[in-house]
Amino acid sequence: MYKRGVYTIGENTKIAKDVYFMTLFGDTSFITAPGQFINIELEGFYLRRPISICDWDKEKIDIIYKVVGAGTEKMAELKAGEKLDVLTGLGNGFTINNDTKAPLVIGGGVGTPPMYNLAKQLIAAGQKPTVILGFTSKDDVFYEEEFKALGCDVYVTTNDGSYGTKGFVTDVIKTLTGYDYFYTCGPEPMLKAISAATECSGQLSFEERMGCGFGGCMGCSCKTLTGYKRICKEGPILLKEEIIW
């Protein structure tokens, strides 16, 4: 189920280069799984902005977004106390696989946020997730400490080597053994590389330009081995085995 509501901005703070952390106070009862997203109406823009949920509790939603265009530029200017019209409970979200013990949790750039609540839930389910975060450069890195605070082993890579391991998340994956599953969100080339670099199964979160965000317009459809899927409705999480690269 999904729902529209009015949410009040608690904070809207820059946490890395072009990356902002925002809290939204309001009804969170329609959010059921990590990896779901919300769709935010912004004054002056016709379509809503779909943003993944980083974390939530009974009274607020945390999101992390990157300024990539006019809409997110506008979001970055919003102040605490301002109100936003938001659709919540969108997307299928990650499904915790209870048959595994040591999954990899891999975030690429601004694909990192949804992995945070997922890691929390995996730990709560008695699993020991290993976190790998990939960024372009040192200035882009965020949430390393937050994942460490959960008790996860955290590896950070940067493409230029200015922080952590030089290279891509797959360069870290190659050095690891003992993992039995993976969850990931990030740019599509990274998702494809992870899928190829891992022998185990996993869940991958995809991105697409959306019209409505709730399955009404068929704007974000993709072909999978299990049929046509709407990234906003039957996605954004797809299983490794069903993806057509």
Next chain:
Amino acid sequence: MVNTKVTLSGWTLDNPVIPASGTFNFGKEFAEFYDINILGTFSFKGTTRVGQFGNPTPRIAETPMGMINSVGLQNPGIDAVINKELPELKKIFNKKVIANISGYAIDDYVYCCNLIDKEDQVGIIEVNVSCPNVHGGGMAFGTDPKNVYEVTKRVKEVTTKPVYIKLSPNVTDIVSIAKAAEEAGADGISMINTLLGMRINLKTGKPIIANTMGGFSGPAIFPVALRMVHQVAKAVNIPIMGQGGVSSAEDVIEMMMAGATAVQVGAANLKNPYACKEIIEALPATMEKYGIKDLNDIIGASFK
């Protein structure tokens, strides 16, 4: 008390508000937000003879006060619509629905209309001769009065249900096309489909939409739609379902004053899933504000 009931070809609707094809799928997604039985009715997703995926993504681009889509008629095909979508719809919607039918050749339209004719759940067949997103298909039919005449005539031969022809605005003279449909026996006109539009990504210099162009809709096109409805309403004697950027109860009234008997709401549903509910709820008070007791009194007021 005001009267919001309107009648399309003998079918009386509780109100003139109809979600437009392609923005409401088969109703399920919106039924999660509100009870869709409050609608006049709705026009279901454009359906073709054989199911199809449609166009590659990205299919969506934004514009100030509107959007561009190039979905390309993704739909499960007429058989799945009849055997799966309509029975599922019956569980959440107790009114008749408008069946939107598309095709690539006249035989496709005839084939689908012949099948859908047998469905009690369908109140009107809306024949889409104007989708801008299918090559060699809908648009080619919709831009030539001779083709529109031929499609209309052939479809009318296989169904007793009212047939409304959905027209493209991307033509030189929409009146001549509407007249061709009327002469061929169309029971009504549905207008306008989307305007052909385009956006370019400034960073790459390439079109945002994978298919380069797409259908432009939203409040930005309302004046164009209104003008065309006005022109056609003056020229034909069959009812019009007016659409194009309608987003409020005021827009509904204005579109009816232009000559529409009922009004379809498209892109607004995608921005605000409650758009039609809010319009229907606002309609009586908005009518009272303008001294309108009966919506039927204002149809075509702009030229009568």
